[in-house]
Amino acid sequence: xxxxxxxxxxxxxxxxxxxxxxxxxxxSSIYFAYAAxxxxxxxxxGVVGExxxxxxxxxxHANERIDMGGLEIRRGSKTFRWHGRYHQxxxxxxxxxxxxxxxxxxxxxxxxxxxxxxxVFLANTHPALQIELLGQLRRPALVVADTMDLWIQTERxxxxxxxxxxxxxxLNDGEAKMLTGESNVVAAGLELGTRVRNFxxxxxxxxxxxxxxxxxxxxxxxxxTFCVVDPTGAGDSFAGAMMGYLASQDNTDAATLRRxxxxxxxxxxxxxxxxxxxxxxxxSRDAIDRRMGEFEEMITLxx
Amino acid sequence: xxxxxxxxxxxxxxxxxxxxxxxxxxxSSIYFAYAAxxxxxxxxxGVVGExxxxxxxxxxHANERIDMGGLEIRRGSKTFRWHGRYHQxxxxxxxxxxxxxxxxxxxxxxxxxxxxxxxVFLANTHPALQIELLGQLRRPALVVADTMDLWIQTERxxxxxxxxxxxxxxLNDGEAKMLTGESNVVAAGLELGTRVRNFxxxxxxxxxxxxxxxxxxxxxxxxxTFCVVDPTGAGDSFAGAMMGYLASQDNTDAATLRRxxxxxxxxxxxxxxxxxxxxxxxxSRDAIDRRMGEFEEMITLxx
Numbered sequence: 335x336x337x338x339x340x341x342x343x344x345x346x347x348x349x350x351x352x353x354x355x356x357x358x359x360x361x362s363s364i365y366f367a368y369a370a371x372x373x374x375x376x377x378x379x380g381v382v383g384e385x386x387x388x389x390x391x392x393x394x395h396a397n398e399r400i401d402m403g404g405l406e407i408r409r410g411s412k413t414f415r416w417h418g419r420y421h422q423x424x425x426x427x428x429x430x431x432x433x434x435x436x437x438x439x440x441x442x443x444x445x446x447x448x449x450x451x452x453x454v455f456l457a458n459t460h461p462a463l464q465i466e467l468l469g470q471l472r473r474p475a476l477v478v479a480d481t482m483d484l485w486i487q488t489e490r491x492x493x494x495x496x497x498x499x500x501x502x503x504x505l506n507d508g509e510a511k512m513l514t515g516e517s518n519v520v521a522a523g524l525e526l527g528t529r530v531r532n533f534x535x536x537x538x539x540x541x542x543x544x545x546x547x548x549x550x551x552x553x554x555x556x557x558x559t560f561c562v563v564d565p566t567g568a569g570d571s572f573a574g575a576m577m578g579y580l581a582s583q584d585n586t587d588a589a590t591l592r593r594x595x596x597x598x599x600x601x602x603x604x605x606x607x608x609x610x611x612x613x614x615x616x617x618s619r620d621a622i623d624r625r626m627g628e629f630e631e632m633i634t635l636x637x
Numbered sequence: 638x639x640x641x642x643x644x645x646x647x648x649x650x651x652x653x654x655x656x657x658x659x660x661x662x663x664x665s666s667i668y669f670a671y672a673a674x675x676x677x678x679x680x681x682x683g684v685v686g687e688x689x690x691x692x693x694x695x696x697x698h699a700n701e702r703i704d705m706g707g708l709e710i711r712r713g714s715k716t717f718r719w720h721g722r723y724h725q726x727x728x729x730x731x732x733x734x735x736x737x738x739x740x741x742x743x744x745x746x747x748x749x750x751x752x753x754x755x756x757v758f759l760a761n762t763h764p765a766l767q768i769e770l771l772g773q774l775r776r777p778a779l780v781v782a783d784t785m786d787l788w789i790q791t792e793r794x795x796x797x798x799x800x801x802x803x804x805x806x807x808l809n810d811g812e813a814k815m816l817t818g819e820s821n822v823v824a825a826g827l828e829l830g831t832r833v834r835n836f837x838x839x840x841x842x843x844x845x846x847x848x849x850x851x852x853x854x855x856x857x858x859x860x861x862t863f864c865v866v867d868p869t870g871a872g873d874s875f876a877g878a879m880m881g882y883l884a885s886q887d888n889t890d891a892a893t894l895r896r897x898x899x900x901x902x903x904x905x906x907x908x909x910x911x912x913x914x915x916x917x918x919x920x921s922r923d924a925i926d927r928r929m930g931e932f933e934e935m936i937t938l939x940x
Contacts, residue, residue, distance in 0.1 A: 422820050423820040424820070424821075517725050517726040517727070518727075518863045518865065519843075520861045520862060520863040521863035524863065538844065540822075541841065541844035541845070542844070542845070542856075542858055544858075544861060551861045551935050552935060552936070553845075553858035553859070553861050553935050553936055554858065554936075555845055555847075555856035555857065555858050556856070558823045558847060558854045558856050559823060560821045560823040560824035560827065562821065589939060592937075592938055592939070593938060593939065596938055630938060632854050632855060632856050633855070633856055633857075633936065633938070634895075634938075635895055635896060635899055635933060635936070635937075636892060636895070636896065
């Protein structure tokens with residue numbers, strides 16, 4: 335089933351206890367699309383500036399499961415840049431620098447040929463733009479969005495309008511608490527669960543994720559990894575693999591959602607073992623399935 | 638199979654967003670013993686001062702599964718007191734006051750009739766005292782201990798001597814990182830797992846727990862509760878139910894350990910819904926089993 339992602343494309347610089355990479359591939363739509371491609375063909379919509387090196391997106395163009403037909407190279411604009419530094423405890427990160435550049439201009443346009451997409455992920459951006467993008471779609475089956483603390487604080491009303499039109503919302507625990515005013519993440523998830531048509535996923539980073547479908551709760555630990563080189567994009571990779579699996583099954587019932595979250599967890603756990611998307615370039619659906627088998631064994635109560 | 642706990646008995650004062658209780662029942666051995674009693678008879682060893690009100694321990698004396706034969710009421714001493722205050726986010730707590738009193742004196746003695754205990758839990762205290770208590774036992778089948786940051790910082794060498802004699806160690810994530818110098822909790826668990834005979838349990842509070850048996854890892858989320866009134870003693874209740882279940886099965890293989898951790902999680906989740914031990918006084922093994930069924934449903938991948 336057709337899967338579409340709209341989101342950022344970034345030139346990232348990342349420092350972690352394991353090293354430093356400069357001007358490397360990043361951005362939410364990039365992590366999402368590559369992770370999704372292990373499960374399903376995926377259509378990418380995003381904008382770069384004319385400063386973007388010609389071969390910068392080569393790994394995505396080379397991936398035959400990623401349709402780059404929604405890539406806009408905007409004249410006179412500059413590509414989004416992000417520079418982050420992870421601490422010895424890689425769960426702590428400082429933002430060294432951000433240049434919004436093209437992200438601060440008008441948003442992308444979904445090409446005509448993509449507007450029939452059935453599964454849609456609106457990665458984090460201004461909620462007014464997310465609503466506008468949603469309006470460009472013809473008849474999506476499942477629309478899921480991500481957001482961030484900035485929009486919760488500055489654009490709450492617009493964000494709530496978006497949420498009321500969504501099938502699913504993916505956000506992290508701090509954002510869920512901020513959005514609802516609840517100090518308990520389960521209470522926050524249950525409250526948000528009443529506003530969307532299908533599900534809420536609350537990501538807790540190294541502590542796993544929670545799924546709320548109405549009053550029903552699913553709790554999933556993270557994959558217990560001891561080699562975290564670069565956590566950048568882990569949330570987008572999680573969402574990408576999750577949505578890719580849902581699209582591949584063309585099913586969003588509770589059991590499929592649970593399995594999709596587990597695939598999201600496992601795929602993201604591979605990505606963070608290297609800088610940028612490096613680990614994805616050598617990964618395969620087989621490798622993901624092997625780790626999925628290990629993960630199931632690690633979280634199963636009786637055996 | 639016989640189960641013994643050594644640990645503190647405290648007169649607690651607790652403040653949380655849900656209210657305040659003054660001079661209420663607390664202490665590691667108390668939470669442990671009551672939680673364990675849902676699964677197995679349990680022998681309690683601990684000391685109070687002569688200031689301890691006559692009816693203070695009445696709920697434990699009234700519980701026919703708890704053998705209070707190891708209770709010492711020490712002349713001229715005062716009972717341990719603790720005063721804590723939980724924030725709106727109950728995962729954050731301030732210690733308002735601590736009076737060690739009898740806990741700063743010589744430790745308890747295990748009565749002759751308890752020295753044949755097969756399952757033993759040495760709740761957190763000075764590691765030299767834990768070693769001394771261990772020496773009083775005849776031939777235990779499974780000795781598990783808890784510890785705290787204070788001993789890791791000030792008594793590391795003695796603590797490591799204790800750990801090398803243990804079958805199992807239960808500690809929280811911050812302590813595991815501090816003890817090993819690892820910033821990654823999985824790496825810390827794998828490293829500690831090489832030092833004990835059977836298992837390491839790393840408790841992560843609202844984020845669940847990890848079990849390490851050699852290189853084998855089990856990841857368990859917490860029970861997704863939205864009503865946390867008083868988290869005091871949650872870790873001790875977890876350990877009590879876990880050890881109580883293991884003693885009831887007289888089995889410590891990997892599958893039984895996993896189930897024991899789930900029972901620990903579920904039992905602790907009931908305890909924290911009220912102040913002190915109040916929720917335990919009206920709970921039952923049936924109620925725990927019902928919640929265990931719900932919990933299994935909440936963490937199962939395929940259904």
